[in-house]
Amino acid sequence: MTADTITAADIRINARWLIPMEPANVVLDHQAVLIQGERIAAVVSQEEADVHFRAKETIDLPDHVLLPGLINMHGHAAMSLFRGMADDLPLMTWLNDHIWPAEGAFVSESFIADGTQLAMAEMLRTGTTTFSDMYFFPEVVAQLARDAGMRAQVCFPLLDFPTPWGSGPEEYLAKGEEFIRQWQDDPFIMPAIGPHAPYTVSDDPLTKAVALSSATGTSIQIHLHETAFEVADALDRSGQRPIARMAELGVLGSTTQCVHMTQIDESDIELLKATGAQVIHCPESNLKLASGLSPVQKFREAGINVAIGTDGAASNNDLDLFGELGTAAMLAKVVADDAAALSAHEALAMATIRGAQALGRAHELGSLESGKLADIIAVDLSDPFLQPVYDPASHLVYSNQGRQVTHSWINGVPQVQEGRLTRIDVPDLMLRVRGWSDRIREQQTS
Incomplete structure (x- = not known):
């Protein structure tokens, strides 16, 4: 770029600090x-x-x-109504006695929406610009995310038994194949199998899911x-x-995302390494449900990609x-008995570039680099409880x-400005949420 070259841009964001994620462990000033x-x-x-831009x-x-905008690699979005x-x-106990009965009573397209x-x-x-969802009525989730301009990996559900979305595996797979066909080329929605x-x-059904994944690249x-x-x-x-x-059935592979992974021995790690499967860590849900402790540092040392998710708000609760x-970084230190395990920069990578890698989109997402999609967040560090920096x-x-x-952009479009959502009508949403909470509370007490 010569001294007199002027390049036009739509938006310029000036910030005190910038963490690009690529290269790693770097903080840039001004x-x-x-x-x-x-x-x-x-x-x-x-x-x-x-000098060079206008x-x-x-x-x-x-x-x-x-x-970069954060990537939440596992959740059940509509379960926020069960928070x-x-x-x-x-x-x-949580699943059998509470969640599955509540889903049977309330889950519908309007509940999911x-x-x-x-x-x-x-x-x-709170800074997430891409999320992964595994729940019912994936077509509703995909359309809502697309309408809001939010990126989402949407996994259609697959189980042996009936649910509000289908009668069993054959119907789930048939509807799922159509769901993939509809959304496969969308820049915001990444259909997947769940x-x-x-x-x-x-x-x-697992064998058929593997065949569908192979045929469609999902x-x-x-x-x-x-x-x-x-x-x-x-x-x-x-x-x-x-x-x-799972390995025998062909489920494990480079496009497979294994969620939780708290009960691990060396043979499990070897299978993950051999197949290239990814791990999705959900530390707070694992802690709250006493599910176990995932050995994140062992995965990382073995070269296994580890991304992070919140799980649903019904088991987190945020x-x-x-x-x-913060929970992941501190938990990793205790599990590894090493205060240096999972540094702050490494934890941030789990929610940015590692999540993008798990999605197969690290060439477009997960770091602030020229040519990548403009999914960006800004965090205000001026509050007294964050001083000094x-x-x-x-x-x-x-x-x-x-x-x-305070600010976020997805695809260069503002999503949060001065702490306010630009594309979701919050007061109207809260009216609908209160309606659901009244119905659920009434059912619980009857």
Whole structure:
């Protein structure tokens, strides 16, 4: 670029700090991000931007850090309407006695629509720009996310038994294939296959899911090794660990996302390494349901990609990924017996570039680099409880809560401005949420 070259841009964002994620472990001072259309045109010093760029709009954020939009790699968005409904219970009691009966009573297209919009509002306000969802009526979730301009991997459900979305595996797979066909080429929506878990899906549907994944190039996301009971029960029934069964059926592969993975031995790690499967860590849900502790540092040392998710708000009970990162970093240190395990920068990578890698979109998402899609968030570090600032990455993981996010852009389009959502009507949404809470409360007390 010569001294007299002037490049036009739509938006210029000036910030006190910038964490690009690529290269890793870097914090830059007084940077400018230039957005042209849906992509990042340049990331340069503010002085260089003054000389070489002219933008239609300039946003000055003198107390903020810029970083890529966060990627929440596992959740059940509409379950936000069950937030706090059945707390302090073990997983199988929580599922069998509370969640599955409530789903049978309330899950419908309108429930999914309102619960998903509630989840998207929370995620956008706390810095998430891409989320992965595994729940019923995936076509409703996909359309809502697309209408809001939010990125989403939407996994259609696959189970052996009837649910509000279908009568059984054959119908799920038929509807899922049509769902993939409809959304496969969309820039915002990534359709995927969501077999619930080894204990709820038998061999034949899993084999068909693998064939569908191979034919369409779509990912598979599955709850796996979530509890000690799951593993022990599988060993009692078949003499085989669940992950070994998944490997035999061809479920494990480079586009497979294994959620939870708390009950691990060396043979499990070897299978993950051999197949290239990804791990999705959900630390707060694992803790709250007493499911177990995932050995994140062992995965990382073995070269296994680890991304992060919140799980649903019914078992977390929030969708704030910054809070999840703090829990993940501290938990990793205890599990590894190493205070240096999972540094702040490494934790941030789990919610950005590692999530993009799990989606197969690291060439477009997960870092602030020229040519990548303009999914960007700004976090205000000016509050007294965040002072002084020696290392912005440390504050984002150990001190910040997601409510300090003041701005976000997806595809270069503002989603949050000065802490306000631009594309979700919050007062109208709250009226609908109150309606659902009244109905659910009445059913619980009757």
